[in-house]
Amino acid sequence: MTGMLTARPVPARSRAFDLFLAGGLCVTFGFLSLAQAHLEGFLAFGMLAPLVWRRTHPELVFYGVCSVALLQWLAQVQLMPGNVGLLVGLYAITVYGDVQQSRIALGIGGLGVLMATSRYWSNSDWKQQITMMVALGALVFGVWALGERRRTRGLYVAQLEERAAQLERDRDRESKLAVSNERTRIAREIHDVVAHGLSIMIVQADGGLYAADQSPEAAKKALATIGDTGRASLTEMRKMLGLLKQDEQRDLDPNQPRPQPGVSSLPELIENVRAAGLTVAYEVTGRPRDLPALLGLTAYRIVQEGLTNTLKHAGPGARTSVTLDFGREMLTVVVTDDGRGAGVAPSSDPGHGLVGMRQRASVSGGTVSAGPKAGGGYEVIARLPYNLPNGG
Known part of the structure; x- marks a missing residue:
């Protein structure tokens, strides 16, 4: 019951269409029924006016329209143009309502066919009664089947959209994971470059220290090697740190160019x-x-x-x-x-x-x-x- 009372979100364009539909049916079929008799006109408006809420409260609209139709049957009022509201309500609950409520609505529609046949064609021969029962039953089932197909198609499209959104999320997650892995790889390379360069510099410094007194030329050569190694290591480290900085800027600034599909x-x-x-x-x-x-x-x-x-x-x-x-x-x-x-x-x-x-x-x-x-x-x-x- 809570689900019936909870309004479903509906776009403004759809609300305007429902208002136009209900108003048009009231003007066309409501006044047409009112021209036949006052009671028929009031009953017709009772079955057509609630259609304004057919998307937001499809279950309440359907059961409300059925209640008015039951009053029509009890008052022995003949079928009238306003009864089209029953078919619109059945379609609405099938498309926008709960699946279980849709099955119940189909059963109520079948019961309504039996009630209408027993009341309005009771004086006819059995062939005409069966013909009208089959015709009304086919009409009710056809409307329900059309709504069921529309519901299924909508669910299918919604699943496709959700799947596409999930693929987008997975792609973003994989991209972030790839960036993280790349940063880890760059960090290891920085470590290797720095460790390798420092190892060479330590060896050359120790050798130059021992050769300083006995071979000044060898000491100078060791110092030159230390300088060259330090500059090369520093250059490599700056390049790798530059890659990390570019990744950080790309994450912080969504306007940075990213790889695009082609x-x-x-x-x-x-x-x-x-x-x-x-x-x-x-x-x-x-x-x-x-x-x-x-x-x-x-x-x-x-x-x-x-x-x-x-x-x-x-x-x-x-x-x-x-x-x-x-x-x-x-x-x-x-x-x-x-x-x-x-x-x-x-x-x-x-x-x-x-x-x-x-x-x-x-x-x-x-x-x-x-x-x-x-x-x-x-x-x-x-x-x-x-x-x-x-x-x-």
Whole structure:
């Protein structure tokens, strides 16, 4: 019961849509029912108005709508357009509610079919009763199945996003571990350099001390060796300490340049997407060449965004292909799928969706075109020139 009373977080856009949906249904079906009879109109509004909270409190909305429907059945009020609120409530509890509550809602829907058939078609022959029972049952089960599919798809996408976030965290952890190991290695090398240099200097100093009286030339040579060894050791130690200082600055300053993925990282990205269940074909045509870091990163991010949107929008069983064509003057990146073609929706967040792709491509002097294919599916084509504008 606590779960039913706890409001779920809902984006402002979704809340506005729910308000528009409930208001539209009230205006359309509520007043249509009110035109038939006052009681029918009040019952219709009772089943349609609560839909405003169908995302935040799906269980309470469904049971509230069912309670109004039960009053309708007890009052022997005929079925009316406002009864569509029952189907919307069933869909809402299936998509946004608890899984167990969704199963209970399906059972209540089946019971409602039996009650409606026994009340509203009691005077009909048995063939008509069975026909109406099957039709209403198919409608209820169809709405529930549609909601269940939507829930499953949402959970699948959420798992993929969580997995991607976990991979990012693992990569950062591994990077920090690699930095720590590198610092340990540099510290050992510093120790070796200093210990080796000091050992030579001690030996030369002892030899020069003994030769100072008998062979001044040998003593001078020993002192020269001590100086050369000390300077060389000091130079090596400064280089290694400089490496450590660069690592510290990179950790403290997030704006410091870090290694970024490029075209060479695409096979690993595609393998990760394949592991998530998407069929991906990867092809490279033309003569591969070394790309500038910015251009390689742009191509990588465009492919990554295209595959991510295929996972989200193309539907189950979709197949996609990634093609890199190294032309004479530009790199052409093509990401296509044979799914539903919902494609890439522009996002308000920079760096996401079609807007983000075009922004990245424009920085590299390129262009991005995207849209549904004639035979179905969606296609993203990015053309990225090798030479940046203005000689960049």
